[in-house]
Amino acid sequence: MGNGLCVETGSSMTVFDWMDHVLGTVQAQVGLRSIYDDDFIDRLNHYYTVILLIIFTVIVSTNQYVGDPIECWCPADFTENRVDYTNFVCWVSNTYYIPMQNQIPVNVENRRQKELTYYQWVPIILLILALLFKIPRMFWKVLSASSGISMDKLGNLAKETQYVSPEDREKKLTHIVKYLDQWLSGIQHYRAGMCVKLRERASTVACCFCGRHFGNYLVTCVLFTKLLYLINAISQLYILNAFLGTDYSVYGIEVLTSLYNGEDWTYSPRFPRVTLCDFEIRQMTNLQRWTVQCVLPINLFNEKIFIFLWFWHVFLAFLSAFSLVVSAYAFMFPQHRKSYIRKYLLLNKLYKTGRTANEKEKRMIRRFVDNYLRQDGCYVLRVFSNNANDVITSEIIKYLYTDYLEKEQRERKEPLDRNGLLEENPK
Template sequence: MELDSVLGSFATYARLKGRYDDDWIDRLNHLYTTIILIIFTIVVSTKQYVGEPIHCWCPAQFEDSHVDYTNNVCWISNTYFVSMEHVIPQHDAPKKEKEIGYYQWVPMILLFQALLFKVPCILWRILTASAGVNLDKIVTLAAETAYISAEDRERTIKHIVRYMDRWLENAREYRSGCFIRLRQQISKYCCIVWGKRYGNYLVTMYMFIKLLYLTNAVGQLFILNEFLGTNYNVYGFEVMDHLARGIDWIDSPRFPRVTLCDFRIRQMQNVHDYTVQCVLPINLFNEKIFMFIWFWLVFVSTLSAGNFLIWTYTMIFRQHRLRYLKKFLRVNDCYKSELDKKMAIKFGEQYLRQDGIFVLRLVGKNANDVMVSELVLQLWNFYRNKPLFRHANQISDDNSNV
């Protein structure tokens, strides 16, 4: 929410953000990271397809057409890196070990990374669409109440509460049976049993999506390690070590700017072998881009892991869900008598259940706790006016009179 408040004043950002069915850590993954990767893709593509991505030092007898051919053949075929202090290998096997074959595909891998960061978001919206509730609409209406008049605000809150009440009632399991009651009891305490009728469908799916975000952020470090083939997993640590010791790496073995290229030219029955030295200006950009991506992936992975643990702590354990509700009931002076305390537990476990409390927490993440407090009060009043609650209240009053 802090990052959203900084960027929220920009109209373009508001159009990009669009939806309110997740928290800001999710948007850090599927929105901000995707935008960064697309920007990097544009930068690298511009340099590759508009400028000169490679320029080779050719023999003096080469004409302009020969130079163009050399540049093209060395670009589409992989070059290899040998430091100036070492002798160029004579055989193909040592050259193959030092081969650099990623620079042609950098725009594609960056787009692929952006797609991977977007997939969990797309999956989450498909799953919520099948849950029987328009989660984005609820949270959006709640978040927009801060900018409307008092009358419209009250009308909007009542509309949200009525909609949530219908959703909560329609999502109930009306069948009976020993096995069904057992499944309902298990679903209160763990996500092994889950479903739309058990009140934990949204929570389970959201935790699954959170795990996907975390797996994706960590997994991309290994994907890049395979793509670059340069022990990329420890790249950031080496950068920090160089900076700490004040070492400058001009000839980077991971992103070399000067490489070697072997190619053959056939003239009649003769085949001439050439080894030319090439400059890869594109690697000047690649080095900085993938350096930033390493630190960004570590940053996103750390925040995603912490966020996943926090959501697990607050939503999976029953006492934390009830404590969250009781806090707002106390604020609204609805948690005083013994009957209120007993009915508050039923309000959380039988009426709202895990999914209802999850929606309230999501409103709090995207709007504020004042809005959550008003929704809890209205939902509590809805619950108190239900026939079963009035019957229980009447029985309690009769017993106290006796």
Template sequence: MDSIIGSVGRVANVKVRNDDDLIDRLNHFYTTGILIIFTVVVSARQYVGDPIRCWCPAEFPGTHVDYTNNICWISNTYYIPLDEMVPPQHQLHLRREKELNYYQWVPVMLLIQALMFYIPCIIWRILNGQSGINVDRIVSLGSNAQFESPETRVRTIKYLVKHVDRCLSNQRDSRGTCCVQLRHILSTKLSILCGRRYGNFLVAIYFLMKALYIANAIGQLFLLNEFLGTDFNVYGFQVIDELVNGKEWTGSHRFPRVTLCDFQIRQVTNLQQYTVQCVLPINLFNEKIYIFLWFWLVFVCILSCYSLTNWMWHMVFPTTRIQYVRKFLKLMERLGTGPDRKLAARFVMDYLRHDGVFTLRLIGKNSSDIVVAEIVSELWDMYRSKKCIQIRTNSQNPGHETEEADV
């Protein structure tokens, strides 16, 4: 499956990036690839094979049979079970109520669904470029570092740390007014305000992207409900019920194989009305595709909800962010006791802030904890050295009041 979807991505000239996690790629990459594959399969069946075959009167020559097949394909056929009577001609409105008007548009709808799954990713990639942090570049370097030689790995980590430090410094608001400090507290401690200068812009738009994925998965269930004209949002439960109870699964009123078609042939003096019975082989594919899509949409929705909840738990609360960074400082034996523990909290809250910790977590999800530990230890050493320089500068100028910069 990965090779097939990868081929589709190469044909579409889509570059696989590292600025998200596996659940995000499940939405915008794998699901989009699956929908495109389904589109190709259905389109090939429609335009290469025979999507519909109609039982015509004996007096119809071959050209009339072809005409019947074509006219019944482009017009909407209708489904009436064999054990029910067909409404008479003067009650055509009853026939129209049974019409199937979706099967010609299945390829188009599948492409629209694929686009809808990719739109949140487009929004994320447009907006994260406005944060001042090149997430894709940073995470790609971290991901590649785990496969490099020790010498190259050290150089890559040092370059990566300098790049992260510049990005975090670029986000910082250098003004020291009371209003700025209050907004900083509201954004850091309570996660109320969000913005580039508050250090949580990336996290806010990332949460927005995940919320869009969830809304998209749920919305598509109801969109398909309108498109198919049936209770598609409960389709999967009915399929499970049929399988569990051992019901014979030979046909479906949603995707009937045998339908009826009304058409008229204009003769010199009158209109001749015909009603023929048609078979829709394409509905064999449509039925299996939409059964799979129902379960896939539910699966993707559940995983997306779990992913959003998990990210919010780890990013909204200050204690979870501090514990995450302290874990790596202890692993690299950089964290002592007393002053170091307090300084580590300031390192997380004032230096890394939400976006810094978020970037580290993305690196960890796309590489390994060892790479994250090395990056955290280098950032910690850089932070401590800057603090030491600041303390020495203040001690040499005791009469000069210096604003403490958030490095």
């Protein structure tokens, strides 16, 4: 299952595998990438998107605090100090937008209904969005900490195994296999309580019967985290809709419609570049109200950033939904887990397909997958495949399978045949 997008792992890379490889290589060169316990779509949510939002925050903040975020056209009799004051007061107070062809309302309250209240807070809202993308990842870290296995450290170890000498590689693989065997043996279900068999069978397809001893705790956490990513991507569209005070949830559709009709899509009343500002100057007992026309250069950046964010959120929502559905389909059907393991055993010549396969081999693989690896074990092996490579995963599965056969032979005190399988019990 490459990056959670296909049930079977093929020899060819998917586009997500290729993107992950390229981005991961770049980050490795600068010392940023150190996450190897999830797939590319999850990293696209909690890692790459956060970096992107931080870059946007830096761009907007630089224009606000280093450049001139607003320039107002003041009367000719305004001194330089008055011009500076006008620019400052119009920036900290809200401007409002009235199209050039429309008359300015006489009623001040009607003007306030057209106010733009967002442009001063764009850096803060971008940082809040970045934090929201991190929340599902925080849930995953907290929940996976109770699984009894350190996914990130184990993933890093599998990643490092690709780049060491053959002697060190054998040691690292032995260490990984031993660690996995202790973990898999330690999560075997304690047979107590009522309806044990029924709960065990229900746990293979229903996450409501979850837990370490059911062998599906990690899988349940993964599906819950992917659901959070999906909810987060969709809900942020409505958060931005409330923040901007406009129909932002249909913004991208309007842009596409403008492109289709050949209209100018680069100018939107949501992000006007020319606005109006009302302010009052008190001189002794006189109170003078001024209305000036201001330019917001910052909205050139805001418009392009929020157009991109609309399409990016829709893209993430689609990928997150696709990843959730495919992952649930792969994890909940035992046949897919068996097919995944059989493929690697076939590469190691520990399994024969077609007519050469016998019932004894099939039965042993079923027991290996259902009773030993179970859902969580298969998920960990898929993480290895996603973040290391198929060669490392193949060797780990080979060692786990041979150790499992030896353990079964010792427990049953039955001899192994020439293929390494248990002899049929004469009884």
